Amino acid sequence: MPDSGKCSLDVVFNPRSIAVVGASAEEKKSGAKWVSGLVKAGYKGSIYPVSTNGGRIAGLDIASSLSAIQGEVDYVIASVPARFALGLVEECVEKGVKVIQFFTAGFSETGLSDGKQLERQMLETARAAGLRIIGPNCVGSYCPETRISYGPVPDGKVGKAGDVAFISQSGGVGGKLVEDGIARQINFSKGISLGNGIDLDAADFFEYFAADPKTNAIAAYLEGTRNGHKLFRALLTAATAKPTVVWKGGRTEAGAAAARSHTGSLASSAPVWSGMLRQSGAIEARNLEEMTDCLLLLQKLGLRRMSNIAVVGGLADGGGGISVSGSDACNDNRLCVPTLTSTTRNRLQELIGEVGSILINPVDVSPAQFRGMDVLYEAIRTVTQDPGIDVVVIQEDMDIMLSFLGQPETDQVNHFLQGISAETGMPLVMVMPHGANEPERNVVEQHLLEAGIPVMPTMARAARALAMLAQRPTRAPATSALQ
Amino acid sequence: MPDSGKCSLDVVFNPRSIAVVGASAEEKKSGAKWVSGLVKAGYKGSIYPVSTNGGRIAGLDIASSLSAIQGEVDYVIASVPARFALGLVEECVEKGVKVIQFFTAGFSETGLSDGKQLERQMLETARAAGLRIIGPNCVGSYCPETRISYGPVPDGKVGKAGDVAFISQSGGVGGKLVEDGIARQINFSKGISLGNGIDLDAADFFEYFAADPKTNAIAAYLEGTRNGHKLFRALLTAATAKPTVVWKGGRTEAGAAAARSHTGSLASSAPVWSGMLRQSGAIEARNLEEMTDCLLLLQKLGLRRMSNIAVVGGLADGGGGISVSGSDACNDNRLCVPTLTSTTRNRLQELIGEVGSILINPVDVSPAQFRGMDVLYEAIRTVTQDPGIDVVVIQEDMDIMLSFLGQPETDQVNHFLQGISAETGMPLVMVMPHGANEPERNVVEQHLLEAGIPVMPTMARAARALAMLAQRPTRAPATSALQ
Numbered sequence: 005m006p007d008s009g010k011c012s013l014d015v016v017f018n019p020r021s022i023a024v025v026g027a028s029a030e031e032k033k034s035g036a037k038w039v040s041g042l043v044k045a046g047y048k049g050s051i052y053p054v055s056t057n058g059g060r061i062a063g064l065d066i067a068s069s070l071s072a073i074q075g076e077v078d079y080v081i082a083s084v085p086a087r088f089a090l091g092l093v094e095e096c097v098e099k100g101v102k103v104i105q106f107f108t109a110g111f112s113e114t115g116l117s118d119g120k121q122l123e124r125q126m127l128e129t130a131r132a133a134g135l136r137i138i139g140p141n142c143v144g145s146y147c148p149e150t151r152i153s154y155g156p157v158p159d160g161k162v163g164k165a166g167d168v169a170f171i172s173q174s175g176g177v178g179g180k181l182v183e184d185g186i187a188r189q190i191n192f193s194k195g196i197s198l199g200n201g202i203d204l205d206a207a208d209f210f211e212y213f214a215a216d217p218k219t220n221a222i223a224a225y226l227e228g229t230r231n232g233h234k235l236f237r238a239l240l241t242a243a244t245a246k247p248t249v250v251w252k253g254g255r256t257e258a259g260a261a262a263a264r265s266h267t268g269s270l271a272s273s274a275p276v277w278s279g280m281l282r283q284s285g286a287i288e289a290r291n292l293e294e295m296t297d298c299l300l301l302l303q304k305l306g307l308r309r310m311s312n313i314a315v316v317g318g319l320a321d322g323g324g325g326i327s328v329s330g331s332d333a334c335n336d337n338r339l340c341v342p343t344l345t346s347t348t349r350n351r352l353q354e355l356i357g358e359v360g361s362i363l364i365n366p367v368d369v370s371p372a373q374f375r376g377m378d379v380l381y382e383a384i385r386t387v388t389q390d391p392g393i394d395v396v397v398i399q400e401d402m403d404i405m406l407s408f409l410g411q412p413e414t415d416q417v418n419h420f421l422q423g424i425s426a427e428t429g430m431p432l433v434m435v436m437p438h439g440a441n442e443p444e445r446n447v448v449e450q451h452l453l454e455a456g457i458p459v460m461p462t463m464a465r466a467a468r469a470l471a472m473l474a475q476r477p478t479r480a481p482a483t484s485a486l487q
Numbered sequence: 488m489p490d491s492g493k494c495s496l497d498v499v500f501n502p503r504s505i506a507v508v509g510a511s512a513e514e515k516k517s518g519a520k521w522v523s524g525l526v527k528a529g530y531k532g533s534i535y536p537v538s539t540n541g542g543r544i545a546g547l548d549i550a551s552s553l554s555a556i557q558g559e560v561d562y563v564i565a566s567v568p569a570r571f572a573l574g575l576v577e578e579c580v581e582k583g584v585k586v587i588q589f590f591t592a593g594f595s596e597t598g599l600s601d602g603k604q605l606e607r608q609m610l611e612t613a614r615a616a617g618l619r620i621i622g623p624n625c626v627g628s629y630c631p632e633t634r635i636s637y638g639p640v641p642d643g644k645v646g647k648a649g650d651v652a653f654i655s656q657s658g659g660v661g662g663k664l665v666e667d668g669i670a671r672q673i674n675f676s677k678g679i680s681l682g683n684g685i686d687l688d689a690a691d692f693f694e695y696f697a698a699d700p701k702t703n704a705i706a707a708y709l710e711g712t713r714n715g716h717k718l719f720r721a722l723l724t725a726a727t728a729k730p731t732v733v734w735k736g737g738r739t740e741a742g743a744a745a746a747r748s749h750t751g752s753l754a755s756s757a758p759v760w761s762g763m764l765r766q767s768g769a770i771e772a773r774n775l776e777e778m779t780d781c782l783l784l785l786q787k788l789g790l791r792r793m794s795n796i797a798v799v800g801g802l803a804d805g806g807g808g809i810s811v812s813g814s815d816a817c818n819d820n821r822l823c824v825p826t827l828t829s830t831t832r833n834r835l836q837e838l839i840g841e842v843g844s845i846l847i848n849p850v851d852v853s854p855a856q857f858r859g860m861d862v863l864y865e866a867i868r869t870v871t872q873d874p875g876i877d878v879v880v881i882q883e884d885m886d887i888m889l890s891f892l893g894q895p896e897t898d899q900v901n902h903f904l905q906g907i908s909a910e911t912g913m914p915l916v917m918v919m920p921h922g923a924n925e926p927e928r929n930v931v932e933q934h935l936l937e938a939g940i941p942v943m944p945t946m947a948r949a950a951r952a953l954a955m956l957a958q959r960p961t962r963a964p965a966t967s968a969l970q
Binding site for chain 2: 174183
């Protein structure tokens, strides 16, 4: 059996050529969408559509078979019915293909015995010849750097290249990570959806990403494993090297039942998984939002000390209730919101006065709006310079800002927040709820993200994500990666 | 002391005239913004700006004092420094004003003894003459029906009139409810922000809204109370009459400390509050999102039986991981996701086949996309007709829909979802995450809301809100109101 070492997986994300087998000339078919996506994405290697029916798709001739292709084929994407899968594996071996990923479903996940048998035969044939398999029942590879789009998306949408890698047993969850990544500037180095994972599995990619120089944090959505010991060792390697966030789908009884029909995984119980994650040093997420929020913090702020939190509210509105509930959210998540130093508090009192103010921490800066933008700026800047604070969470409501202040002053505030972050080096986390002014909010969110400031939609989610990092298992070195 | 009965509070939401005292001719000042807001909102009664400096604002002459106004003044909004508050109360008594609300801060919430004393004097003067006070340190009244905008918002933004009333001790939280209401079509009958609540307090408004024929559900953000027994009795009245959702700010130690500086409330401990809410039959929310999500369900679906939930995913993407995590979210919230009947499952199997499918519940309809829109429609419709199901939660990701299907087919899906809801009478809850296609997403969200289908941003929030209703305290009659 050939080595499943790290280097061999480079071809998954940087193949010289990709053949899409089952690439119909009919634009609505998955194979056709896959080809169009790669072309639109601007994938730099050679793209070979393959179908016995021939024809053209996305400006390319469709080859009648793999062997009819003149050049070498590194990577095959298979979008063919399951009954052709074994024959295709044999063709790949003949052609000298390195990796084949099967979008094709209809194997062990159906629970039928012939699905399992087919998988075994494919695996034996592939292994004997050194061909690696991804899937079946998966969406496979995603790589912004080499412009490999994710799945049969005709628009070939690809996010910016970044330093977070993902592993997903679910193609759909992989797709959500890609989409969320684009929307929130969580920029991925690479991503892989594994489906049934009969050959290459999550453990292989944990090890690969642990060593990948372009990856500084790792996220994984897992439903189960066929080899718990292998997975644990790989997870330990990954989490020791880089912050690693794992979301276990099928944590609960009902979820586990659904997982059995999905990827054919025998899901272990939630406590077993939580224990394994803790022991390996991985951070456990309970759902998509917790995972993406945590990744955003890791990518924008790095794995630094963020235990002592200041909470600022009232940028335009009355910030009292928001400050109170901000405290509650931090307390719910066992985060420390320490009293600011007397120097900070005295300066705040000078700036915004005592009337209706909350200055201990949280800080309600709402009285500042009556004193002008420079006072608001100075008040927030003062909080960022408190020596007892590691990170400042700012609650900003764009709807209320626009109502009370109007667009020019709202822009001014968001502009100086970026300045404060750059100038003081204090990590900021913005809480900006979705609302009635989404276009305006989105423009500001994208600017803040570009300035390296993570943006969360609710205080509860900001507090939860900060707590996931602050309370992460200590097995992994605290500051090994990112920043 | 005059009766604080229900009828007398009508004037808070339907005054014949409003005087804004402290209405500067300078547009940037709060008093001026308040006048502009009422004018822009289209408030139908008379608006009288008042300031000793005179001048004009928003096309209206500014009267030099209350007594200089020719007509009767029902309602006064005070935006003056605290030192003028007592004098203004005396003027109101002279003029025969019915209610005065003080935006003015600087009273008991400062913790200073003269603030408290001033409040006592204002209250004595007012009570002796039958004048009622709202606040101080509050934003006061909001009423979409009579076009009273909320606070000094120059754009005079007002949401649609609906059947949910809110009470908030925090002006800022009231503002967030107003904004969220506009963004998500949570349509309010009336709203009140009380601040320090030295005269009219939360209990008065619970009783008023319990009897208000235009209100079918009540929401409250409370930080504390000066009279626990009165509050409990009023809460009991409210929750017995109508579904009542209470969010207690300052639940935690840190939050309670912030609350003391905010509204001067002596916050009791979280268990005491939770116990009181449970005994009164009120539903407890832990943050703004829980409260607004719950209100949206109440308003769009009513307080009906929603214990047995079907979860549908995979409208365009692979719905496996989404189904698994949907199960987890329901299980986390102790919601029942029952196995669908064999009739339903057989029909689904006919429609979408066995390959890669999850048909027990959750249902992954993703294979349907390869068979056409009519199959997808029929599959979802089949789930809504299962006799063991009370509500169907549909997970739809617009980013993925647009990527895989394009705009026309995405529109088609959202159109037929509205049709299914109308045709079958089965309550639907949509889960539509925010993402990279916000304008398109927002158009669909607004259409769905108009069709009476609540839209949630995450599965976790949908499950939590459904659980809040399904597991509400049983003291209140189960189906007394709404629907």
